[in-house]
Amino acid sequence: MKKHPMIFRAAALLVCLVSVLATSNAAQAILPDRLAKLLNEKGIPPSSISILIKEAGASIPLVSHLADRPRNPASTMKLLTTIAALDLLGPSYQWKTKIYLTGTLKAGTLKGDLVFKGSGDPWFVIERFWKLLKNLQAQGLKHIDGDLVIDDHLFDQSAIDTHTLDGKPYRAYNTSPSAALINYSYTKIIVRSAHNGLTVLTEPPISTLQIKNKVRVLAGACNGRNGGITLAVTAHSNRTEVTVGGQYPPTCGEVILKRSVLPHNQYIYGLFRYLWEEMGGSLTGTFRKGTAAPGDTEFLSFPSVPLGQIVTYINKFSNNVMSRNLLLTLAAEHNGAPAKPEQGVAVVQRWLNTQGLKLEALNMVNGAGLARQARLTARGLADLLEHAYYSDFASEFRASLPLAGFDGTAWRHFRGLAPKGRLQLKTGQLKQVRAIAGFAETPDNKTWIVVILQNHSSTKLTPDYSVHEGVIDWLYSQH
Incomplete structure (x- = not known):
């Protein structure tokens, strides 16, 4: 029986295709032993974390673990808001x-x-x-x-x-957006010892803010960072009254409470x-x-200062109200006044469609990641970062990211894991959420896109990124 050469070529092509698919599936399914051991040591179930690491421009990731599972991304959601704004408005845009x-x-x-x-x-x-x-x-x-x-x-x-996740409406990170937002409506309430007891000051000294000092001075050790100081806020139509109470041991030294207690x-x-x-x-x-x-x-x-500078402040310092104002600005630019958050979300979704970016399970909510309902996948976030890496405004965007171990929200994390300035990571944290997303440049001159989304009850309010640091350490050990 004569064997047709076309059959052999088709069979060979099928074997190659199966091999490629197997390689791709292996990358998606297998967590490297060192990373699996790390999760086990930290008590983190593998099902609670998504990891995607890939070289920029590569089709097959180095690590892809549950990359398509929707997670709460916390403040890494700001990357979507800022990338879209740079593309739609341009870095020289001004309010x-x-x-x-x-x-x-x-x-x-x-x-x-x-x-x-x-x-x-x-x-x-x-x-x-x-x-x-x-x-x-x-x-x-x-x-x-x-x-x-x-x-x-x-x-x-x-x-x-205007609802808050933690029931703390006067914390600066919970400030609501406004078209007339000045200084984030933010005031320092300062309690310090004086020769005749103690004094309470405000910076800046605002005429519509009235302070009642009801603090009791006690001897003894300092009890926590705020020294037992409490605030009770009473809002009136033309002024706001804040009663500063609690017990204050002078051993606490100066106590500074940064709060947004006044309506805009x-x-x-x-x-x-x-x-x-x-x-x-x-x-x-x-x-x-x-x-x-x-x-x-x-x-x-x-x-205002240019958008390129605004994006840096948003991403380096994870400023929630700035990001929310930016999303509303996108709505206002495309829909006119009065702008609504959902209109801003629709603008970003249309932009994603025009760029060919399909972010599965995306739920932006307010564009800042300050929402329990916010959702994104590690793969979607990685695709977004790859788009930014090759975009016209890549330099502006990358400059906006915190330099791990040096500045922004990443200044005290990932130290000593990478050469200076070669690890640019946006962090995100909520109760039960820790996330990072950004770029890692390895000594072999490769740029890696790194996304880690961890949603688990073990992630308390303390800023613990030990799992994420372990993954970054592993990446650099490979290169």
Whole structure:
């Protein structure tokens, strides 16, 4: 019987195909012995962690363990928000806060209201707010015989979820987004010993924040980081009262509580009045919400720092409210006002579709990862990082990531595991969640995409990344 050569070629091709598929499946199914041992030593069930490690540009991963299982990614979700924003808006994009005058300005005095129209600027810190007010005075405005009108209508405040995961609404990381966000509405409450007992101060000293000092001074050892200090917040329509209580041993030294206790508009008004009067200006009225009328005069346009810089602040320091403001900005740019979080999510999803990125089981929620319902797979996150690696704005994006062992949220982790500056990792943590995602450059000049998503009850509130460090150590030992 004559054997046809085409049969042999087809059989050989089938053997090659089976071999490739077997190699791919092995990479997906087998966890290296050292990593399996590491999980066992740490008491981490293999089913509770997803790991994907692959060389940039390679089709087959080095390690792929449960890479398609949806997990809560915590703050590594910010990578999606920032990559999409860089692509859609460009790194030179700027927010522009507008100031309008409703009356007449003569000889330095405004007979009317000043309208502050928020643009959603995520990084309007106190130094930049001070600069805005200086610019107003440099243009001839000194005295305001009217109110401060705050226009935050660019974002739909009623559509923003203000519930917290941990029941701690005044923690700075839980600050809700706003189109008129100044200094994250953040105040330092400082308790320190004085010759006649103790004193309670605030920075900045905001007129709408009233402090009642009910702290009892006791002898003895310091009890924890906050020294037993408690805060009770009572909100009123035009001011907020904070009663500082508890027991304070002087052995605690100075105690600083960083909190966002004021509603956004109260904060803006209180800070505006304090800084304005410090500069020699005056404001006769109070504050209220409102908008500029069509005939009002645009007096000043104040640009933000560029988006490329904003993305760095978001990713290096894992700033939740900045990331949430960025998602709402995407919604506002594509849908107009008032922007809703779900519109921002839809904008990102459309962008993913145009890029050919299919992120299975994706649930962005608020774009910051600050949600129990947030979901992403390790493979989806790795595909996203590979897209960023080859994108037009790869340098801006990679520069935004924390340098492990050196800065940002990764400054105290992964030390000594990689050459200086060669390990760029975004971290993420919630109760029962620890995650990392980023790039590792090995001495053989290869760039590896690394994603580890751990969801397990063993991950307490302490920032323990020992499992992740073990995986990184293993990777570098291979190269």
